[in-house]
Amino acid sequence: MDTNLPVTTQPRIVIIGCGFAGLRLAKDLADAPVQVVVIDRNNYHNFQPLLYQVATGALEADSIAYPIRKIFAGQPNFFFRMADVQQVDHARNTLITNIGEIRYDHLVIATGSLTNYFGLESIERNAMQIKSVPNALNLRSYLFQNFEKALLCENPVQRQALMNVVVVGGGPTGVEICGSLAEMRKDVLPQDYPELDLKQMEIYLVESGGEVLGPMSKYAQDKAKAYLEEMGIHIRLNTKAARFEDGKLYYSDTEFLRTENLIWAAGVNGAAVEGLPAEVVAKNKRINVDTINRVMGSRNVYAIGDVANLVTEEMPRGYPMLAPVAIQQAEQLAANFKRLLAGEALQPFKYFNKGSMAIVGRNRAVVDLPGDRHFGGFLGWLTWLFVHLMTLVGFRNKAVTLVSWAISYFSSDKALRLIIRPYKRHDFKDDKGKTNAQQNASTPEYNPPVPAPNAAVVGG
Numbered sequence: 001m002d003t004n005l006p007v008t009t010q011p012r013i014v015i016i017g018c019g020f021a022g023l024r025l026a027k028d029l030a031d032a033p034v035q036v037v038v039i040d041r042n043n044y045h046n047f048q049p050l051l052y053q054v055a056t057g058a059l060e061a062d063s064i065a066y067p068i069r070k071i072f073a074g075q076p077n078f079f080f081r082m083a084d085v086q087q088v089d090h091a092r093n094t095l096i097t098n099i100g101e102i103r104y105d106h107l108v109i110a111t112g113s114l115t116n117y118f119g120l121e122s123i124e125r126n127a128m129q130i131k132s133v134p135n136a137l138n139l140r141s142y143l144f145q146n147f148e149k150a151l152l153c154e155n156p157v158q159r160q161a162l163m164n165v166v167v168v169g170g171g172p173t174g175v176e177i178c179g180s181l182a183e184m185r186k187d188v189l190p191q192d193y194p195e196l197d198l199k200q201m202e203i204y205l206v207e208s209g210g211e212v213l214g215p216m217s218k219y220a221q222d223k224a225k226a227y228l229e230e231m232g233i234h235i236r237l238n239t240k241a242a243r244f245e246d247g248k249l250y251y252s253d254t255e256f257l258r259t260e261n262l263i264w265a266a267g268v269n270g271a272a273v274e275g276l277p278a279e280v281v282a283k284n285k286r287i288n289v290d291t292i293n294r295v296m297g298s299r300n301v302y303a304i305g306d307v308a309n310l311v312t313e314e315m316p317r318g319y320p321m322l323a324p325v326a327i328q329q330a331e332q333l334a335a336n337f338k339r340l341l342a343g344e345a346l347q348p349f350k351y352f353n354k355g356s357m358a359i360v361g362r363n364r365a366v367v368d369l370p371g372d373r374h375f376g377g378f379l380g381w382l383t384w385l386f387v388h389l390m391t392l393v394g395f396r397n398k399a400v401t402l403v404s405w406a407i408s409y410f411s412s413d414k415a416l417r418l419i420i421r422p423y424k425r426h427d428f429k430d431d432k433g434k435t436n437a438q439q440n441a442s443t444p445e446y447n448p449p450v451p452a453p454n455a456a457v458v459g460g
């Protein structure tokens with residue numbers, strides 16, 4: 001298949017992934033004398049930090065995703081192909097994708113991350129993850145489907161399992177989703193399910209470490225824990241999920257929590273693409289890069305964002321998988337490409353930490369600022385809303401999100417509870433049509449299209 005990219009005499013920079021990193025890099029190259037080709041398996045940019053709000057009915061999916069072609073309308077050096085990259089053939093400076101081969105002069109891998117189930121197969125098969133828009137819509141449908149089932153269930157133990165939710169992972173995603181579920185339990189579900197005794201619905205947050213919000217300050221950890229407890233969340237610290245079978249999440253051979261709704265937010269691995277030399281892919285599937293984000297041992301392949309494993313003295317375990325890191329690496333790489341074209345020396349990546357934050361619920365959020373400054377409560381909540389609103393792509397999304405938040409604030413309602421993607425748990429599929437297990441398999445079951453021998457690669 002021909003990808004029909006125009007032939008050009010300018011260097012072609014191919015970027016895999018239009019997440020935070022790929023998007024910023026392609027934008028910052030708008031004025032560079034290069035051809036920018038972005039490849040993503042979705043035709044939209046997904047604002048992952050607000051996925052949990054889609055999963056809990058607070059926001060519609062369209063307000064946190066934005067069409068890639070619309071973002072770049074009017075950028076003449078930009079070309080987009082919706083495709084799944086299957087392999088890098090770096091000897092031929094070519095990508096193998098499901099729509100054909102694409103040649104590059106410089107390649108930037110910005111493929112983000114995948115959920116890490118730590119080899120717990122029963123959990124991988126049966127838990128719900130929250131990494132993509134379809135994941136979030138599935139999760140919302142699945143929760144409401146189980147409430148419909150609970151109405152019909154005569155066995156009280158099973159009925160409670162259908163209503164209970166267990167969230168594994170006490171990082172920002174786990175904390176945020178627990179807070180949102182607690183608000184649903186208080187404000188939304190009693191209106192919709194007056195026949196169910198919602199006092200029976202338990203929400204558990206299971207964390208293997210000794211605190212929630214591990215990477216944040218002690219202030220943020222204690223305050224978030226107190227908020228969650230006020231909202232009726234049961235927090236199980238130093239507890240490792242071991243397996244999930246027959247509606248039971250086991251955390252030892254005999255001890256378990258009963259639930260049909262297990263949400264896995266316990267970790268991610270890099271989404272390294274196939275075809276890179278084994279030695280450049282770290283254990284956590286991030287790609288080892290040097291201080292200019294160039295893949296170790298390579299001349300023209302770079303990795304930025306979550307997938308990049310940039311280890312420095314300051315960050316011996318690599319930079320955190322956060323949107324600001326992805327954005328700043330993209331900005332630095334765009335500047336370095338311009339320096340490269342101008343024959344100037346390249347500059348190493350330096351991270352400017354603007355702080356971190358997490359929201360637990362209405363008027364409850366925690367914010368850590370550089371310089372050991374922290375705050376929470378209403379001011380923290382307002383700060384969280386403002387920063388997330390400003391970072392959303394597109395005026396429409398900002399406006400729709402602001403209106404949705406204002407309505408929910410004043411009405412205490414989350415309007416979106418349609419079951420629009422009904423599915424059986426064991427058939428739980430992501431946007432690529434693969435099950436959780438297939439998605440995270442180390443060897444993809446993909447068969448790259450075999451190009452005809454001696455096939456000419458015209459412009460791509």
Ligand SMILES: Cc1cc2nc3c(=O)[nH]c(=O)nc-3n(C[C@H](O)[C@H](O)[C@H](O)COP(=O)(O)OP(=O)(O)OC[C@H]3O[C@@H](n4cnc5c(N)ncnc54)[C@H](O)[C@@H]3O)c2cc1C
Pocket residue numbers: 016017018019020021022039040041042044045046047048049050051052083084085086110111112113130131172173271273304305306307321322323324326
């Ligand atoms: C639920 C959730 C909440 C989060 N909350 C926060 C937060 O509050 N604050 C914060 O700073 N960070 C947060 N993060 C982390 C943040 O979203 C990531 O750090 C950020 O998205 C990384 O950007 P990226 O560009 O590296 O990857 P991504 O944004 O993940 O983008 C990767 C892109 O690559 C595409 N892609 C991947 N593989 C292929 C392939 N083989 N072929 C074609 N396309 C491919 C994907 O479709 C995707 O568009 C959160 C993440 C999640 C999942």
